[in-house]
Amino acid sequence: MADVALSTHGLTKRYGKATAVDGVNITVRHGEIYGFLGPNGAGKTTTLRMVLGLVRPSAGTAEVLGRAPGDPAGLARIGAMVESAAFYPYLSARDNLEVLARHANVPRPRVADVLTTVGLAARAGDRFASYSLGMKQRLGVAAALLKDPELLILDEPTNGLDPFGMADMNDLISRLGHEGKTVLLSSHNLAEVQQICDHVGVIFKGKLVAQSTVDELRGSAVLVISATPIEQAEKYLVGLVGREKVSVERDMIRVNVDGHESASINRQLVLAGVEVHELRREERSLEEAFMAMSATYAGTRGGSDAR
Amino acid sequence: MLGSYSGELLKFVKRPAVWVVAGVWLALLLAFTELFPYIAYRSASNTQLAAGLLQPLLPAQLSGHAITGYPVWGGSLILVLGALCSGSEYGWGTLKTMLSNRPGRLTFYFAQLATLASAIAALVIVAFALSSLASVLIARSANVELDFPTATALAQAMAAGWLILVMWTLLGASLSIVFRGTALSIGLGLVWILAVENLIRYTASLIDAVAQAEKFMPGADAGSLVAALGAASASQTGIAAVVSGSQALWSVVLYTLLFGALGAVILVRRDVQ
Numbered sequence: 001m002a003d004v005a006l007s008t009h010g011l012t013k014r015y016g017k018a019t020a021v022d023g024v025n026i027t028v029r030h031g032e033i034y035g036f037l038g039p040n041g042a043g044k045t046t047t048l049r050m051v052l053g054l055v056r057p058s059a060g061t062a063e064v065l066g067r068a069p070g071d072p073a074g075l076a077r078i079g080a081m082v083e084s085a086a087f088y089p090y091l092s093a094r095d096n097l098e099v100l101a102r103h104a105n106v107p108r109p110r111v112a113d114v115l116t117t118v119g120l121a122a123r124a125g126d127r128f129a130s131y132s133l134g135m136k137q138r139l140g141v142a143a144a145l146l147k148d149p150e151l152l153i154l155d156e157p158t159n160g161l162d163p164f165g166m167a168d169m170n171d172l173i174s175r176l177g178h179e180g181k182t183v184l185l186s187s188h189n190l191a192e193v194q195q196i197c198d199h200v201g202v203i204f205k206g207k208l209v210a211q212s213t214v215d216e217l218r219g220s221a222v223l224v225i226s227a228t229p230i231e232q233a234e235k236y237l238v239g240l241v242g243r244e245k246v247s248v249e250r251d252m253i254r255v256n257v258d259g260h261e262s263a264s265i266n267r268q269l270v271l272a273g274v275e276v277h278e279l280r281r282e283e284r285s286l287e288e289a290f291m292a293m294s295a296t297y298a299g300t301r302g303g304s305d306a307r
Numbered sequence: 308m309l310g311s312y313s314g315e316l317l318k319f320v321k322r323p324a325v326w327v328v329a330g331v332w333l334a335l336l337l338a339f340t341e342l343f344p345y346i347a348y349r350s351a352s353n354t355q356l357a358a359g360l361l362q363p364l365l366p367a368q369l370s371g372h373a374i375t376g377y378p379v380w381g382g383s384l385i386l387v388l389g390a391l392c393s394g395s396e397y398g399w400g401t402l403k404t405m406l407s408n409r410p411g412r413l414t415f416y417f418a419q420l421a422t423l424a425s426a427i428a429a430l431v432i433v434a435f436a437l438s439s440l441a442s443v444l445i446a447r448s449a450n451v452e453l454d455f456p457t458a459t460a461l462a463q464a465m466a467a468g469w470l471i472l473v474m475w476t477l478l479g480a481s482l483s484i485v486f487r488g489t490a491l492s493i494g495l496g497l498v499w500i501l502a503v504e505n506l507i508r509y510t511a512s513l514i515d516a517v518a519q520a521e522k523f524m525p526g527a528d529a530g531s532l533v534a535a536l537g538a539a540s541a542s543q544t545g546i547a548a549v550v551s552g553s554q555a556l557w558s559v560v561l562y563t564l565l566f567g568a569l570g571a572v573i574l575v576r577r578d579v580q
Contacts, residue, residue, distance in 0.1 A: 086400030102314030
């Protein structure tokens, strides 16, 4: 388990009768960007709070960089932004980071470095209270980067950012991943997770329902075929690849086979006397996979009673 | 710990509310312990009354007189300072930012307390300097020869004043941790100092059991400590020798430790939302 940066084992949090997080087991390996997905109230933030030692689990354990959650020696190697960025409103961005730097014994020049990294250098002297939501989020990420940590835990870092800001943030997270940092990223933005994450964990109503690579979660690509007569085409394809791999939706036949078989299938359909009007490879996006899981596990798109 | 202390100090000195509280505290101190008594002395209708009013204002009485405001109204403003410093972390959500980014909970807490204690030390020094200046000016205006208390007496008074204010600021800080914010902690803290302790003081003269209980009240003990240092008894300032000086000192020390420990235990044990 030497390559594991963060792991939880049966992590559970109950608030009275409500169970916010229910036996969650996640494993984040060193150097990977791990996307933590789930609808609002699914228990993502509570899980992150437990991992950081802010909230004590009702049951289960967590280990972060070989330490117990909240251990100062462990926190020294972790940068975190949980939920919205929270800073002292009367202090400037620079002073806010200076306060954190002093607490963490980080050299002063690092403050200017991280402000430049997140694009706030020009407004570093402005009071935090005067910042827009997007700027506050950037400052939160700057604070997380301050210690040049091995592990970054970011909860919705693109909240409030405009499209350019989101793109910049995603580039930054990708770059950090390429530099060998481990990132645990909680996000609603499934396109962003699909783009930058290696592994994902999906949580619904406090339970981790999937943990895999992004590609595994999306599943394999399918061939979508428009052909006439459709009954003949379907019958022929069932004979060719098996009933379980063929379905018909809205006059389109969907075949679960690898994309490289498309030319062969096209040729065989034509030779069988079927007119093929369209044949294309279709990949399921992470969002589609997530929505399908939502229907299965949550029953709705909403969350649970988690805090 | 030193890094955390330095971080907390930066937050503290750059916070406008801190300077407002400190400024109001010094202004009230000068007004109630020097200016108003001086006006009363000047307006006194007979020489005997005037002499009685002048006596505590002279430099010779500085060690006791300068801290007469500390047990009640001085303490109440300093309680507000403690509640503001610790309680605002909940309102702004900065507690989670601080605790998820490095210092351990106890390190963070004790850095805050150390900052408050050192700021109060500075405040007491400034207050004594201003009180000394005022007493010299009053003595000059009354053509009285300057006679200062010994350095030991002054140091004892400053230390006692500092201890009383630290006790109250720790009550404010620990209440703000208990109630996760400033409003309720300030409200309840002020009600305790300004209302409950006063009512107990009043009722103590009527009911013996309450008089016994009064001996264990932090405000009454702080007043006893100031009385032991030579301040004149006065019900409106809470100065009265309810217990002996040494008992008052121990009581104030124990309350200081108790309030500090209360905040630490709750901060360490409770979830940060």
